[in-house]
Amino acid sequence: MTDKNHLTGMFWGAANKPEFLRGIQHSVNNLDVQVGIYTGDQLFTFNRNLSFLDDEAFMRSVEKNVHEDVERAILWRTSILLWGVRNGMHLEGDFVEGGCYKGTSVRVVCDTVDFAHCDKRYYLYDLFEHAPGMAHHAMPDHGNQLYQAVVDRFADMPNVVVTQGAVPEVLHRVAPEKIAFMHLDMNNAAAEVGALEVLFDRMVPGALLVLDDYGWAVYRDQKLAEDAWLAKRGYQVMELPTGQGLVIKR
Ligand SMILES: C[S@@+](CC[C@H](N)C(=O)[O-])C[C@H]1O[C@@H](n2cnc3c(N)ncnc32)[C@H](O)[C@@H]1O
Numbered sequence: 668m669t670d671k672n673h674l675t676g677m678f679w680g681a682a683n684k685p686e687f688l689r690g691i692q693h694s695v696n697n698l699d700v701q702v703g704i705y706t707g708d709q710l711f712t713f714n715r716n717l718s719f720l721d722d723e724a725f726m727r728s729v730e731k732n733v734h735e736d737v738e739r740a741i742l743w744r745t746s747i748l749l750w751g752v753r754n755g756m757h758l759e760g761d762f763v764e765g766g767c768y769k770g771t772s773v774r775v776v777c778d779t780v781d782f783a784h785c786d787k788r789y790y791l792y793d794l795f796e797h798a799p800g801m802a803h804h805a806m807p808d809h810g811n812q813l814y815q816a817v818v819d820r821f822a823d824m825p826n827v828v829v830t831q832g833a834v835p836e837v838l839h840r841v842a843p844e845k846i847a848f849m850h851l852d853m854n855n856a857a858a859e860v861g862a863l864e865v866l867f868d869r870m871v872p873g874a875l876l877v878l879d880d881y882g883w884a885v886y887r888d889q890k891l892a893e894d895a896w897l898a899k900r901g902y903q904v905m906e907l908p909t910g911q912g913l914v915i916k917r
Contacts (some may be wrong), residue, residue, distance in 0.1 A: 671720040675707030677740030707740035709910065719746035728778035738771050744879070744909045749776045751848045751875040756780065756787070760845030760871045765834045765862045766853035766879075767791035769808055770817045773827070783824040790843055791817065791829045802855045835861030846870045852879035856889040860896050867900070870916040878904065881912025 674695070681687035691706055695713075698704065703715040719725055725746065733739055755762055764773055773791060776782070782789060795813040797805040808816075814831045821827040830841045834853060838861075846869045851859045859878065870876065878893060880886040881904055890904075890912070897904060897914065904912040 670702055671717055672702065672704040673707070673717060673720060673742060674704060675736060675740040677707040677736050678709060680709075705743065708744065710743065710908065712908075717743075719743065719749075722746070722749075722779075725749060725775070725779045728775045732771060732774045732778060735771075741772075741909075744911055745772050745775055747907065747909060747911055747913075748772055748850055748877060749779055751850070751877055752776045752780060752782075754873070754875055755848030756785065758847040758871050758873050760847035760869070760874065761788040761790060761843035763790045763792075763843065763846055763849040763866060765792050765849075765851045765859065766803075766855075767793045767817065767829070768806060768852075769813070770820050770829070772850075772852075774820060777821075777824060777827065783826065785826070787826065787847065788843060789824075789827045790841065791821075791827065792832065792834050792837060793817070794833060795831050802857060803853060834858045835865050838862065838865040842866065842869075844869060847874050849874065850877045850879065854880050854886060854889070856886075856892040859889060860892050863893070863896055867916075872917055874916045876914040876916065878912035878914070880910070882906045882910040 676688050678687065691711060695704060695706065698713050700714060703717055704713040705715060705717060719742065729742065752762060767773055770791060773789060777789065795809065796811060797809040818829050821829060828841065830837055835858065842865065846866060849866060849870060851862055853859055881890050881893065894904060902914050904914055907913055
């Protein structure tokens with residue numbers, strides 16, 4: 668049995684956060700076995716193996732690269748990306764992330780798998796800046812310094828290609844021919860469906876597609892648009908407890 672827990676207080680949407688967290692703590696205190704507990708990122712579960720906490724390479728990379736509470740809270744999601752990347756290592760093609768923001772998730776998985784020394788490329792896309800009226804929401808580090816900061820963050824990995832621009836338009840300028848793993852995380856239905864239009868057919872059989880926002884009620888329009896687009900091609904999305912959506916390319 669695992670002896671590890673992953674406890675964070677990062678939840679969104681509580682009307683009274685202190686009271687909500689007291690409730691979570693109360694529930695934790697009343698568990699008969701204090702192991703395998705995960706709290707945060709809208710998850711409260713216990714008596715789980717939480718196998719990713721035993722993944723030494725992953726946890727070393729997390730310690731090195733994760734500095735913010737929200738990044739820590741989404742560890743389970745990040746471990747799903749790592750699974751997709753490790754699967755993709757055995758396939759032909761490169762990796763894609765649409766909406767990389769500060770590049771933290773990609774940096775965590777790249778260090779875990781020693782990506783600098785493999786024969787693949789990781790294509791990262793983001794606007795990096797936010798202006799009023801844009802479809803995605805602003806985030807704290809958006810600004811005219813962020814693109815260079817992400818380029819610098821991957822300076823030791825020449826096979827990570829960071830591109831500034833709007834998805835899907837930018838994909839006509841820079842994009843891999845074959846894709847072995849794709850993660851879409853743009854909180855923007857039009858951008859994600861646009862990315863599918865350009866890139867889905869380039870995914871090789873067996874490649875995983877992870878849709879970060881798929882299970883979140885607040886992004887339901889995105890899920891509905893993606894469901895409809897994928898259904899026309901005979902695919903159904905698996906909604907994971909992490910809030911991610913998962914598709915396996917045939
Ligand atoms: C939630 S963040 C991504 C977080 C990142 N995947 C991670 O795991 O750390 C969403 C990002 O999508 C980007 N974005 C939104 N619409 C976009 C578009 N049309 N083209 C490129 N990036 C976009 C935003 O600028 C934002 O940085």
